[in-house]
Amino acid sequence: MRDLILxxxxxxxxxxxxxxxxxxxxxxxxxxxAAHDVFLRTGSIPFDPSQVPVYYMGPTPAPRGMPCGxxxxxxxxxxxxxxxxxxERGMRIxxxxxxxxxxxxxxxxDAGAVYMAAVGGAGALAAESVRTRKIIALEHxxxxxxxxxxxxxxxxxxxxxxxxGNIFKRTGG
Amino acid sequence: xxxxxxxxxGSAVTETVASLYSRAxxxxxxxxxxxxxxxxKLEPPGSGRDALxxxxxxxxxxxxxxxxxxxxxxxxxxxxxxxxxxxxxGGPLEDFVNRGVAMAAENACLRSSQVFxxxxxxxxxxxxxxxxxxxxxxxxxxxxxxxMAKGAxxxxxxxxxxxxxxxxxxxxxxxAESCVRSGASRACPPLFLGIGAGGTLEYSGILAKRALxxxxxxxxxxxxxxxxxxxxxDRLNKLGIGPQGFGGRCTVLETRILTxxxxxxxxxxxxxxxxxxxxxxxxxx
Numbered sequence: 001m002r003d004l005i006l007x008x009x010x011x012x013x014x015x016x017x018x019x020x021x022x023x024x025x026x027x028x029x030x031x032x033x034a035a036h037d038v039f040l041r042t043g044s045i046p047f048d049p050s051q052v053p054v055y056y057m058g059p060t061p062a063p064r065g066m067p068c069g070x071x072x073x074x075x076x077x078x079x080x081x082x083x084x085x086x087x088e089r090g091m092r093i094x095x096x097x098x099x100x101x102x103x104x105x106x107x108x109x110d111a112g113a114v115y116m117a118a119v120g121g122a123g124a125l126a127a128e129s130v131r132t133r134k135i136i137a138l139e140h141x142x143x144x145x146x147x148x149x150x151x152x153x154x155x156x157x158x159x160x161x162x163x164x165g166n167i168f169k170r171t172g173g
Numbered sequence: 174x175x176x177x178x179x180x181x182x183g184s185a186v187t188e189t190v191a192s193l194y195s196r197a198x199x200x201x202x203x204x205x206x207x208x209x210x211x212x213x214k215l216e217p218p219g220s221g222r223d224a225l226x227x228x229x230x231x232x233x234x235x236x237x238x239x240x241x242x243x244x245x246x247x248x249x250x251x252x253x254x255x256x257x258x259x260x261x262x263g264g265p266l267e268d269f270v271n272r273g274v275a276m277a278a279e280n281a282c283l284r285s286s287q288v289f290x291x292x293x294x295x296x297x298x299x300x301x302x303x304x305x306x307x308x309x310x311x312x313x314x315x316x317x318x319x320x321m322a323k324g325a326x327x328x329x330x331x332x333x334x335x336x337x338x339x340x341x342x343x344x345x346x347x348x349a350e351s352c353v354r355s356g357a358s359r360a361c362p363p364l365f366l367g368i369g370a371g372g373t374l375e376y377s378g379i380l381a382k383r384a385l386x387x388x389x390x391x392x393x394x395x396x397x398x399x400x401x402x403x404x405x406x407d408r409l410n411k412l413g414i415g416p417q418g419f420g421g422r423c424t425v426l427e428t429r430i431l432t433x434x435x436x437x438x439x440x441x442x443x444x445x446x447x448x449x450x451x452x453x454x455x456x457x458x
Contacts, residue, residue, distance in 0.1 A: 098359030120361035122231035123244040
């Protein structure tokens with residue numbers, strides 16, 4: 001298991017291998033379907049996807065005194081229609097859960113981007129690594145608002161690396 | 174002499190639903206945890222095993238913080254078995270159930286994931302209502318409520334099919350296999366599968382959901398179904414999909430099947446896919 005500090009430099013991105021377990025420390029931008037739909041329609045993204053990994057996530061409300069509620073990943077497949085646009089805007093790391101199509105995998109590889117899988121369902125554990133959460137756009141979308149979260153040792157796996165490696169490949173699942 | 178009706182105050186229904194729903198979302202089921210721990214023992218080293226360890230650690234994290242196990246606290250699917258001599262006083266049952274769901278969402282900090290209009294506006298309802306309610310009348314004066322927090326990740330890979338009527342067990346096996354093959358990694362495996370066979374299109378779906386209410390680890394009382402459940406589980410565990418789809422031995426923890434009579438020209442089958450956290454709670458009022 002490797003500990004990495006965000007943002008990753010190109011060398012670090014290059015060194016990642018599918019199947020590897022990581023702990024990420026730094027800032028992530030949380031956005032789901034509804035937010036991506038707005039990014040695409042307006043052409044405007046309220047953070048820099050070349051610097052900040054995009055985390056497909058909508059948390060539960062934070063109880064008093066906690067920065068964030070339960071915050072595991074949502075299904076990445078639903079974001080596939082927005083991925084070409086996000087990659088065009090420089091997205092280097094996306095974090096979600098589950099496999100996506102082979103077409104999307106080659107788009108990632110061609111763009112020099114890595115897909116990481118967080119553990120689906122592990123929302124309470126994910127919350128333990130969140131230090132701060134700040135809503136930066138689309139607050140009216142409730143759990144689908146866009147937020148920046150600061151994480152410390154957030155657990156993820158490298159799903160697709162830059163060399164064609166694919167954690168899901170063995171199975172097609 | 175006329176039957177004596179037992180009246181249950183609607184507020185008792187509300188409080189019970191609220192407590193069951195928040196419990197299901199925030200307190201891991203020990204029987205589910207035991208199945209996951211058992212699967213971990215058999216899982217060979219690799220990313221799948223590492224993911225299974227994180228799933229178990231997450232159950233402990235929910236215990237530490239009281240936070241929901243998963244941020245998708247689901248659609249509240251509420252099953253009610255109501256005695257034929259029981260009545261709810263004070264208003265329509267549905268209203269009391271929905272008040273309970275809203276109360277749990279507020280008090281236990283559950284996520285509101287329900288939207289009003291499925292096709293058009295998709296505006297969030299703000300309190301995670303409405304619940305989906307399945308009401309069944311049973312003999313007596315009882316009133317049993319079961320709540321399932323059904324997340325969308327696994328629900329989205331579920332499938333119904335009207336199979337050729339004579340396709341039998343093989344038909345059911347192939348439907349379950351195609352469902353798991355194409356979607357398991359998005360459904361947070363290792364999975365529970367609820368399968369409903371028979372009835373009509375919509376009834377097979379209700380059976381599939383209800384099948385998931387059986388306590389984790391308990392066998393099917395019908396012997397041939399118990400054997401078939403094991404065949405489904407064994408076949409799917411040969412696919413190698415593994416925890417989170419990262420590869421491994423355990424893709425399906427348990428299969429549960431419920432059947433109902435159906436038309437001679439039909440075989441409706443629904444495979445309801447359920448994630449590893451399998452959040453349910455039930456009690457009798």
